[in-house]
Amino acid sequence: MARGELRIYLGAAPGVGKTYAMLEEAHRRAGRGTDVVVGLVETHGRPHTAAMVGGLEVLPRRESAAEMDLDALLARRPEVAVVDELAHRNAPGGAHTRRWQDVAALLDAGISVLTTVDVHHLESLTDVVTRITGVAQSETVPDVVVRGAEQVELVDMTPEALRRRMAHGNVYPPERIDAALGNWFRAGNLAALRELALLWLAGQVEERLDRYRADHGIDTVWETRERVLVALSGGPEGETLIRRAARIAARGAADLMAVHVTDGADPAGLARQRLLVESLGGTFHLVSGADVARALLDFARAANVTQVVLGFSRRGRTRRRVSAAAGGIDVHLVTFEQAENGPRRKRMPAALSRARRFSGLAVALVALPLLTGVLLALPDPPLINDILLFLVVVVGVALIGGLWPALFAAVSASLLLNWFFTPPYGRFAIAQGHNLLALAIFVLVAVAVSWVVDTAARRTRQAVQASAEAQTLATVAGGVLRGQRPLLALLDRLRETFGLVSVALLEAGTVVAEVGEPGLGPADADVTVAAGGDVTVLLAGRTLEASDRRVVEAFAAQAAVALRQERLAAEAATAKPLAEANRLRTALLAAVSHDLRTPLASAKAAVASLRSPEVRFGEQDRAELLATADESLDRLGRLVANLLDMSRLQAGALGVAAIDVGAEDVVPMALEELGPAARQVAVRVPDDLPVLHADPGLLERVLVNLIGNALRFSPPGRPPMVTGSSHGDVVELRVIDHGPGIPASRWEDVFLPFQRLGDRDNHNGVGLGLALSRGLTEAMGGTLTPDETPGGGLTMILALPTGAAG
Numbered sequence: 001m002a003r004g005e006l007r008i009y010l011g012a013a014p015g016v017g018k019t020y021a022m023l024e025e026a027h028r029r030a031g032r033g034t035d036v037v038v039g040l041v042e043t044h045g046r047p048h049t050a051a052m053v054g055g056l057e058v059l060p061r062r063e064s065a066a067e068m069d070l071d072a073l074l075a076r077r078p079e080v081a082v083v084d085e086l087a088h089r090n091a092p093g094g095a096h097t098r099r100w101q102d103v104a105a106l107l108d109a110g111i112s113v114l115t116t117v118d119v120h121h122l123e124s125l126t127d128v129v130t131r132i133t134g135v136a137q138s139e140t141v142p143d144v145v146v147r148g149a150e151q152v153e154l155v156d157m158t159p160e161a162l163r164r165r166m167a168h169g170n171v172y173p174p175e176r177i178d179a180a181l182g183n184w185f186r187a188g189n190l191a192a193l194r195e196l197a198l199l200w201l202a203g204q205v206e207e208r209l210d211r212y213r214a215d216h217g218i219d220t221v222w223e224t225r226e227r228v229l230v231a232l233s234g235g236p237e238g239e240t241l242i243r244r245a246a247r248i249a250a251r252g253a254a255d256l257m258a259v260h261v262t263d264g265a266d267p268a269g270l271a272r273q274r275l276l277v278e279s280l281g282g283t284f285h286l287v288s289g290a291d292v293a294r295a296l297l298d299f300a301r302a303a304n305v306t307q308v309v310l311g312f313s314r315r316g317r318t319r320r321r322v323s324a325a326a327g328g329i330d331v332h333l334v335t336f337e338q339a340e341n342g343p344r345r346k347r348m349p350a351a352l353s354r355a356r357r358f359s360g361l362a363v364a365l366v367a368l369p370l371l372t373g374v375l376l377a378l379p380d381p382p383l384i385n386d387i388l389l390f391l392v393v394v395v396g397v398a399l400i401g402g403l404w405p406a407l408f409a410a411v412s413a414s415l416l417l418n419w420f421f422t423p424p425y426g427r428f429a430i431a432q433g434h435n436l437l438a439l440a441i442f443v444l445v446a447v448a449v450s451w452v453v454d455t456a457a458r459r460t461r462q463a464v465q466a467s468a469e470a471q472t473l474a475t476v477a478g479g480v481l482r483g484q485r486p487l488l489a490l491l492d493r494l495r496e497t498f499g500l501v502s503v504a505l506l507e508a509g510t511v512v513a514e515v516g517e518p519g520l521g522p523a524d525a526d527v528t529v530a531a532g533g534d535v536t537v538l539l540a541g542r543t544l545e546a547s548d549r550r551v552v553e554a555f556a557a558q559a560a561v562a563l564r565q566e567r568l569a570a571e572a573a574t575a576k577p578l579a580e581a582n583r584l585r586t587a588l589l590a591a592v593s594h595d596l597r598t599p600l601a602s603a604k605a606a607v608a609s610l611r612s613p614e615v616r617f618g619e620q621d622r623a624e625l626l627a628t629a630d631e632s633l634d635r636l637g638r639l640v641a642n643l644l645d646m647s648r649l650q651a652g653a654l655g656v657a658a659i660d661v662g663a664e665d666v667v668p669m670a671l672e673e674l675g676p677a678a679r680q681v682a683v684r685v686p687d688d689l690p691v692l693h694a695d696p697g698l699l700e701r702v703l704v705n706l707i708g709n710a711l712r713f714s715p716p717g718r719p720p721m722v723t724g725s726s727h728g729d730v731v732e733l734r735v736i737d738h739g740p741g742i743p744a745s746r747w748e749d750v751f752l753p754f755q756r757l758g759d760r761d762n763h764n765g766v767g768l769g770l771a772l773s774r775g776l777t778e779a780m781g782g783t784l785t786p787d788e789t790p791g792g793g794l795t796m797i798l799a800l801p802t803g804a805a806g
Helices: 020-030 047-053 070-076 099-108 123-133 143-147 161-168 174-182 187-215 239-251 267-280 294-301 316-325 335-340 354-377 385-401 401-420 431-484 486-497 546-611 618-652 663-674 675-679 698-712 743-753 769-779
Strands: 006-011 036-040 081-084 111-119 151-155 225-231 255-262 283-288 307-311 330-334 502-507 509-515 527-530 535-540 659-661 682-684 693-694 723-726 731-738 783-788 794-800
Touching: 006 020, 006 187, 006 255, 020 036, 020 047, 020 081, 020 151, 020 239, 036 070, 036 546, 070 099, 070 546, 081 099, 099 111, 099 143, 161 187, 174 723, 174 731, 225 239, 225 294, 225 743, 225 783, 239 267, 239 307, 239 316, 239 330, 255 267, 255 294, 267 283, 267 546, 283 294, 294 316, 307 316, 316 330, 354 385, 354 401, 385 401, 385 431, 401 431, 486 502, 486 509, 486 535, 486 546, 502 546, 509 546, 527 546, 535 546, 546 618, 659 663, 659 698, 663 682, 663 731, 675 698, 693 698, 693 731, 693 794, 698 731, 698 769, 698 794, 743 769, 743 783, 769 794
Parallel strands: 006 111, 006 151, 036 081, 081 111, 225 255, 225 307, 255 283, 307 330, 682 723
Antiparallel strands: 502 509, 502 535, 527 535, 659 693, 723 731, 731 794, 783 794
């Protein structure tokens, strides 16, 4: 019996239309005459989804629980079963604990299945989703189940469209909309989940394409996606090649990849080139292979590369072979001066030491005459035995001394065999043809064994050296990543690794970083290593071997990069407060020139009018003038208080007395301070909301500012709302209005002092309200961020840490 086919509708979040799309497919198949049965569909009260179920045969659920009746569905044996929510955990009493296990049973019975799943239910992504949303996933499905589907279709929707759908009541009932929008369905959450779904599905599509090409033996490049590969040899021309390849990739919106075929190139040069590739958004790959051209092309075809960038002047033979065998891959040849004038590749060192080679030669000089004398003393041994014994000596010489001593032994042994043991004796001649063949085979075997031994020794030496270098690099990299100051951590690890007394980094002849014994200068250094530009590394304590120096050069390049990063970070840290202070000073002067004078002028005019002897005011007029003066002076007092608070914030002198306080206590106090206008504000703060760790007085002032802004710009009949929710160790209070709102591109501008935009009062104050509110919030260890209200308006999200009791 053939296994059924599985089709999955994948979505980024509930409400994107997965179930609706699944039911559309069910109707389409039923219209073609396919036997389709709905095993289970969850409509969640959505009328459009419920309407789509009509016209399809629906199997009743189990009586003991509102679960799919698997036994009844297996007995019914339709061609296609519709089973919603693949990751659902079944209620006790069924054959399986998870619904995906029910689906597996249907597939094994030959029944095809249409089903749905959200990306946050995939087992491999649960930790990522938890970090994004703050909600742990209890219902998951193994990725292998979804990967095993014959078809996976993405049901996509932008975060904005989904939030509008929710605001219109098409996903959840009205009483759940605001809470959902403020928790799981925040725009940032939805954007991240959507990207996860797209990336996961893209990976599956590429994996299936690679599998298809492998199954069908397709080694030609399919240009489904542009990929530019730059081949690096580790020489000085590498940076030119990388930048040229990056420009080619940028023009075609292609992926940039760099590959080096490992062959003992300069590690410092490769380290610098790797950093350059990654800084340009590319990926760096190491592949191994004795044949550079073949290894490069094999990697290019496996990665479905469409273009290869090669240097023109270096490795001419490799370049010609790659160009000739590239097939459908475009090959770019780049010329550069560095290749002409740069250093040539160093000759590979001998596989065995000089002492071993001399030892092998000595064994040959002693063993061959000794064996000849022994064999001559024996009574006429067969030639084949003589050849085998001489071959043992040659193999022994090869094991001890390598290729050249073994070749000497092989030639010498063949001459001895010819002179003493092959008729006619005493002459370098062979009378019988089979003896000639035996000697020829002897020489070939001796040479082959010598070559194999020498190659094995060479590879072993390279492997040991590469392993040692890799281990040292990994150790140093780990120390750098764990250190708070990467430059000093790198230099200190370098000193420890090579047992040095002192390591110093010089820039233009000046020591900028030093570890170990202080006072190291160029004259005191045992080793000096260039790190690029005018930066050098000085080492004191011992000299380094050639292999050690190669590793040190790689670390020197990393040290130069770390130095530049520290300089940039220090410059940015210095420039930021200066820029902030300058901007604040400029804005303050502009604001004071207008906003401070406005209430002062109103109060002055009212008092001057009352003091004027030329006009006699009635009691009502006098009361109005006094009220105007009083309101103007109150506005002036609030403005001065805000300016003083902002100054204390800027100077870091604001006192914060944070305690554990409940939101249900602070929100009513803020509403009471706002007066009768705040009575229309809807408050939906759960009773079980964790306590906040904040300064109650400062928190109240923040809420007064936020709710006051929302009241001023809420249209009639749609008052503001205050909601509360918790996410891990953070409590969020949301002040939601349905006013004109502010464009997302200007959200950060509302927090600049002396700015007035959109939802903010354009006539009263100097625009300190939200700037002060954010400053007070951050002083309490929280954040204040804006968000769009679905349907129009602005939502201010006040996030503060939970208290000890929370």
